[in-house]
Amino acid sequence: MPSPHQPVPFTADDYRARMTRAAEAAEAAGLAGVLVAPGPDLVHLTGYQPVSTERLTLLVLKAGQDPVLVVPTLEAPDAEHAVGAPALTLRDWTDGKDPYEVTAPLLDTGGRYGISDNAWAMHLLGLQQILPTTSYTSLTEALPMLRAVKDAHELDRLAAAGAAADATYGEILKVRFSGRRETDVAADLAALLKRFGHSQVDFTVVGSGPNGANPHHEAGDRTIERGDMVVLDFGGLKHGYGSDTSRTVHVGEPTAEEQRVHDIVREAQKAGCDAVRPGAACQDIDRAARAVITEFGYGERFIHRTGHGIGVTTHEPPYMIEGEELPLVPGMCFSVEPGIYLPGRFGVRIEDIVTVTEDGGRRLNTTPRELAIVE
Known part of the structure; x- marks a missing residue:
């Protein structure tokens, strides 16, 4: 058995099941299949993580094939x-040959395919030229649930990444802030994320x-x-899955206004988390958090969506935003991160990753959300 610090490894059967689900979902959506370019979708479906270049790499998924x-x-x-290689067939092409001619026999003439959003335009144009009657649509729009629902092993990795981010926050509270540059504190955050097991640091907002x-x-x-409010937002990848958390700290004692604004954001963040449950729409989370901030007169200063999905990347669908009616289902993971931003003065944001459970939501970040005082 893996140690508590090592996740259960994914197997070829895991990737085979993911590819089968993707192909079947495409068929149910009226698509001829799915075309997956290098990027997070390919990592999720096969475990293969090549560098995206001018040379075509493309996974072709069709139901029943x-x-x-x-x-x-x-x-x-x-x-x-790649771990998922036993679950698929490789078809290679050498320099000097046309990769689109190699790919064309795998596609249905006149078929409509979902293609990775991050596929290079040159590759899409190459396919369109050789198969002019075949059409393509955004894979994210066609199959929004492709990576949205995590299995138990994925949730374990996300929880481990969240715990590492929490440990990072606990340690950063011990360092001195006043008299140091933002970049110094950002470097501390990056080093701490690495110390607690992150292989990749994506951002360290200070x-x-x-x-x-x-x-x-x-x-x-x-x-x-001294007297500064400081927004901290940091995260990256541990065991291939993301962390992302925000806390706001104060150097010395805050003013009454600063404390009040922080309390409002904390209440809004709690309202957003409390709204998480199966069947709720993504926009309901945004509405719950935004209603609190609007009630206290700061609605125009909450200038972004309430949350985003997280998985093999730190930002991915689904999005907690007005107009997104996608229903929440158990296994979804996303951020809940309302904020208030007062130009020229200060900002406040509080963020946790939340996963949808059978009867509500569970936060994967558990550090205190009160306004911490630092030196």
Whole structure:
């Protein structure tokens, strides 16, 4: 058995089941099949993670047929070593040959396919040229649930990533903030994420004082001062699955207004988390959090959606935003992260990753959400 620090490894059977579900979902959606380019969809479906280049790599999935991975010959050895390789057939092509001619016999003339959103335009144009009557649509729009629902082993990895992010937050509260640059604290966050098992750090937002009013502020050379509110938002990948959490801290004692704004965001974040349950629409989470902030008069200062999905990437569908009526089902994982941003002054954001359970929601981040005082 794996140790508590090592996840249960995915098997070829796991990937075979994922590819089968994707092909069947495509058929149910009226598509001839699914075309998957290098990127998160390919990682999720096969465990293979090649670099996306001008050389065509494409997974072809069709209901009732064996999956086929079109791959450059010089990259075939790597593809053969992917965990999911036994569940598919490789069809390689050598430099000097037309990869679209190799791919064309795998597709139905006149068929409509869902294709990865991050497929290179040159590859899509190549397919369109050789099969002019075949059409394509966004895979995310056609199959929004492709990666949205996580199995038990995926949830374990997300929980481990969340726990590592929580441990990072616990340690960052011990460092000195005042008199140091934002980039110094960001470097501390990155080092801590690595210490607690992350293989990849995707972002370390440190928004001090007025910079906190920019939700995606890149840590800069501003020196953090006593009296600053500081927004921390950090995450990355551990065991191939994402973490993403936000907390807001204060250097020294806050003013009454700063404390009040933080309390409002904390109440809004709780309302968003409390709204999570099977059958609720994604937009219901946004509405619940936004209603609290609007009630207290800061509605115009909540300037982004309430959340986004997370899995093999730190940002992916589904999105908790007005107009998204996709219903929540057990196994979905996403952020709940309302905020208030006062330009030129300060910002506040609180974020947890939440997974949908059979009867509600469970937070994968458990650190205190009260306004922490740092030095």
